[in-house]
Amino acid sequence: MSQIKKIRLSESVIDAIKEMVVKDGFRSGEKFYSEKELTGKLQVSRSSIREALRILEVTGQVSVKQGKGIYIADTQGERFKEFSSWLKNNEQSIRDNFEVRLIIEPKAARSAAENADAGDIQQMEGVWAQFAAYARDHKIEEAIVCDHRFHCGLARATKNRTLYVLMKAMTTTLPNGWISSLYTPGRIDQTVHEHGDILRAVKKQDKAGAENAMTRHLANALHDITKHLDDLT
Amino acid sequence: MSQIKKIRLSESVIDAIKEMVVKDGFRSGEKFYSEKELTGKLQVSRSSIREALRILEVTGQVSVKQGKGIYIADTQGERFKEFSSWLKNNEQSIRDNFEVRLIIEPKAARSAAENADAGDIQQMEGVWAQFAAYARDHKIEEAIVCDHRFHCGLARATKNRTLYVLMKAMTTTLPNGWISSLYTPGRIDQTVHEHGDILRAVKKQDKAGAENAMTRHLANALHDITKHLDDLT
DNA sequence: GACATCTGCTTGTCTGACAAGTGTCGCGCC
DNA sequence: GGCGCGACACTTGTCAGACAAGCAGATGTC
Incomplete structure (x- = not known):
């Protein structure tokens, strides 16, 4: 055929x-x-x-x-340009997406701080280390995969299977929304830090800390994207 | 310039x-x-x-x-398709399901109180009135459909498409356990009341009130379902 | 030399036409 | 009555030709 x-x-x-x-x-x-x-x-x-x-x-x-x-x-700015035009055409859906994440993920982080076991934490630390390595080498595509895995790993650590599957649905089928945030200048390095904060809080079983760290992480990402968007116009 | x-x-x-x-x-x-x-x-x-x-x-x-x-x-719909089918095949996780809804829906109600327009409210009031009528006549199957529509209508009123599609995925594939809750004595009448509370708060643009009313509604439902399930075993 | 204009090239937009894919309706046959 | 088939209407896909509008270099005038 x-x-x-x-x-x-x-x-x-x-x-x-x-x-x-x-x-x-x-x-x-x-x-x-x-x-x-x-x-x-x-x-x-x-x-x-x-x-x-x-x-x-x-x-x-x-x-x-x-x-x-x-x-x-210009091939130099080609990838950047492509992202920019995509961003312009999907502004609303990115905002919608982030709003929903801002609702779900802080609570997920809180729950993870409560329910994560040693295996979960070990797995997330591994992902985080790899993310940091990719960020250092400017391997953005690979770093994005780690970003997905970090957020899914956190959801898994909640031990709530519905939440885990939902998070997986949000990460794997909307690559662009996530990719977008990491292409904005400086965002990737900051993400390493912010993920580190979340991870530390989860490890300490600090529920409020984890929730706050996640809220900050998402709010910062949204802020950077929005600013980037404003600069374009 | x-x-x-x-x-x-x-x-x-x-x-x-x-x-x-x-x-x-x-x-x-x-x-x-x-x-x-x-x-x-x-x-x-x-x-x-x-x-x-x-x-x-x-x-x-x-x-x-x-x-x-x-x-x-239909990119959004595709996004949560897998999630929906997973929900359908995993009805044992009613508690997980409820936990997620307890995270999402109160915030959705808050957002609806902020963003709903006259059309949204009119539509929801229609659904609510019909729900009440079915409840009075003990037409449970039909009332369940209204329940879905009420929650979806609320999500739509947030004007956040991601949220709307997500809510649709969660309500249309409700596990039987949930449905059975409406068969528990008194639950259906109480749902009419609780939906009324939510609706009133949204109408008054009372964000905190809407959020609280939704939290109460879901918590009560979870309580009744849990009791109902325990009685069965 | 400085300036306006002309001219030829480019992309931007409109129009009308026909090709090709899709679904529906009704006719005639069994 | 049920089934198959073709006519038909409606859709997007493609074409050719025309003119508007933007740009840059050549030309002509002072």
Whole structure:
């Protein structure tokens, strides 16, 4: 069985353009072919080219300027740009998401401080150490995985299975919302600290301390994202 | 100095569509207006609409299917799907379930007291009245449906979509233990009262009152269920 | 030399047309 | 009555051509 889903022409154009950039050796910031040239080279209409360009633009791979032309995006800021545009389009859902987390997680941390056993703490300490290592080496993707695992580990330590499964649902299926926070400058290092605070409180069975540390952690993250968002506009 | 950058029409269309989704009350998975209808409503050409749609599609907010139409993406629903099915298959954890609800719902009630508009309140009052009627006639099955709808209506009034979807996942897959609680003598009548308390507080925009009323409601329900379960064994 | 204008290129938007996918309704057959 | 099939309406996908609007360099005038 081959290729069930029919692909849109504009999607093929995206791939074709990406390939062109590589094959024809375009570099960051360079001027690319014009829309008209592209219709000639790819033999598709300008509409399809333009739909493809909108997608390439919003994913931060090109930048299009009226009267001037199409430019290959700056690869330095490419990842950052991509994140920014995503952020702009998902502002509300991030806020919603954080609000819910601010409700659930502090209580989860409190419960974890009460119910965590030695195994839970050992596991979380391992995750935390790895997170710190990835943060030091600026391995953001890997650090994000550790972030998920830390929060899930905490939920597991509550010994409330509903809470654990819920937390897992919130972390594994909304990668972007979590990723977003860690891409903001400085956030990742602070997260190491804040996770450390939470962990220490849980270890000491300090319920109020754990709850407060988690509240601070989430509030800080939300604050950084919001500020970052304001800077963009 | 205002507005340096010139805005592309398709970008305005994105905002307009997002606003429409909210204002006209479209829900996840629902069919949206067709491209043709949008040209009429927004008074811009199909090209601009389509460019906007490509962006909304790639940022995961709508999904467009040839021959069928434009659909509001159901990312949130997908998110908690696994969680829902887990809940359904693990009804032994009623206590865990309640603990989580005791964390979430009082805060949800508080938020509802802050954000509910006239429509939300009217809808909830309707549900409440019907619940009371069913309770009077001892139509328990129907009353249970109203119970779900009341809690979902409250979550919706928070205007937080994540919370709403989460609550829906939790109420629609209620374990039988919960349902059976409404069969315990007196519980259903008391629920009518307790829901009334919550509703009144929300209406008065009394945040603390709503939070407390919800906490009482859930605590009472848990108490009765626990007693009911103990009586069974 | 300084400035305004012209000109040709670019992207932005609109229009009308036809292709292609999807679901529905009703007709005719069994 | 039930079933199958085709006509039809409605949807998105793609195209071609036109004009508006922004930009930059060439040209002409003073």
